[in-house]
Amino acid sequence: MxxxxxxxxxxxxxxxxxxxxxxxxxxxxxxxKVLLIDADPQANATSxxxxxxxxxxxxxxECLIDDADPTKIILxxxxxxxxxxxxxxxxxxxxxxxxxxxxxxxxxxxVVAKVKDDYDYVLFDCSPSLGLITVNALTAxxxxxxxxxxxxxxxxxxxxxxxxxxxxQKGLNKDLEIEGFLLTMYDARLxxxxxxxxxxxxxxxxxxxxxxxxxNIKLSEAPSFGKPAIxxxxxxxGAVNYxxxxxxxxxxxxxTRLKQKDKVMDK
Ligand SMILES: Nc1ncnc2c1ncn2[C@@H]1O[C@H](COP(=O)(O)OP(=O)(O)O)[C@@H](O)[C@H]1O
Ligand SMILES: [Mg+2]
Numbered sequence: 371m372x373x374x375x376x377x378x379x380x381x382x383x384x385x386x387x388x389x390x391x392x393x394x395x396x397x398x399x400x401x402x403k404v405l406l407i408d409a410d411p412q413a414n415a416t417s418x419x420x421x422x423x424x425x426x427x428x429x430x431x432e433c434l435i436d437d438a439d440p441t442k443i444i445l446x447x448x449x450x451x452x453x454x455x456x457x458x459x460x461x462x463x464x465x466x467x468x469x470x471x472x473x474x475x476x477x478x479x480x481v482v483a484k485v486k487d488d489y490d491y492v493l494f495d496c497s498p499s500l501g502l503i504t505v506n507a508l509t510a511x512x513x514x515x516x517x518x519x520x521x522x523x524x525x526x527x528x529x530x531x532x533x534x535x536x537x538x539q540k541g542l543n544k545d546l547e548i549e550g551f552l553l554t555m556y557d558a559r560l561x562x563x564x565x566x567x568x569x570x571x572x573x574x575x576x577x578x579x580x581x582x583x584x585x586n587i588k589l590s591e592a593p594s595f596g597k598p599a600i601x602x603x604x605x606x607x608g609a610v611n612y613x614x615x616x617x618x619x620x621x622x623x624x625x626t627r628l629k630q631k632d633k634v635m636d637k
Pocket of ligand 1: 387414
């Protein structure tokens with residue numbers, strides 16, 4: 371059964387989509403089966419994974435609103451093991467349509483339930499908002515990755531996000547964990563970048579991933595070719611950084627799994 375992880379931060383441009391695509395690709399290259407669900411009406415994860423938005427006929431929108439079967443709309447990317455449920459601009463309207471639906475916070479969870487047995491990891495690329503669709507993703511997820519850009523005001527807005535996570539943990543999803551804070555767009559030459567790393571590490575300590583994603587032009591070029599960095603330029607720093615992140619996540623989750631197993635054996 372797959373582990374469901376949401377990539378969320380209501381701030382735009384911090385690296386959510388870049389991280390979602392490249393983490394999904396890296397996990398797949400490491401032999402995991404990964405499903406990326408694009409939960410942003412801008413559909414950047416869909417186009418960046420190599421799919422022509424004009425050709426997307428059925429998207430996550432229809433799964434939410436019309437109860438479409440998600441297994442029927444899964445797209446296979448160029449990388450074996452990396453699949454996608456696409457988004458569509460229509461998703462903008464979904465929030466309003468969802469308002470009057472029963473169990474409106476659990477709609478994505480129900481979608482995920484139909485697909486997660488086929489995958490090792492299910493990732494959500496969230497939109498830059500804390501609206502109902504993001505709440506749905508956080509309700510469906512077991513954990514959340516929070517990308518933090520090494521820029522001015524990096525910590526700004528994190529309080530609000532953590533507060534939302536807290537509220538969800540109290541009601542909709544008691545088991546939601548923070549998988550980690552991910553520092554993105556790091557530039558070693560800039561004092562500011564180093565200050566942000568120090569500040570975030572001081573604040574969130576062990577919750578910060580050891581892997582730091584550097585600023586790398588290949589990461590910003592790759593989406594216009596519809597490719598994850600690992601296909602666009604496998605030796606690029608960006609591709610290597612995300613492969614290391616995937617390894618770190620696999621290692622941590624393997625350790626937790628073994629610990630849980632020990633606990634069960636002790637009983
Ligand atoms: N590590 C990086 N190095 C260089 N450019 C990056 C990096 N991460 C993201 N970008 C670029 O920054 C912009 C915002 O990133 P994106 O992943 O779309 O953020 P979000 O999904 O949080 O809005 C995009 O143009 C993307 O290509
Ligand atoms: Mg995005």
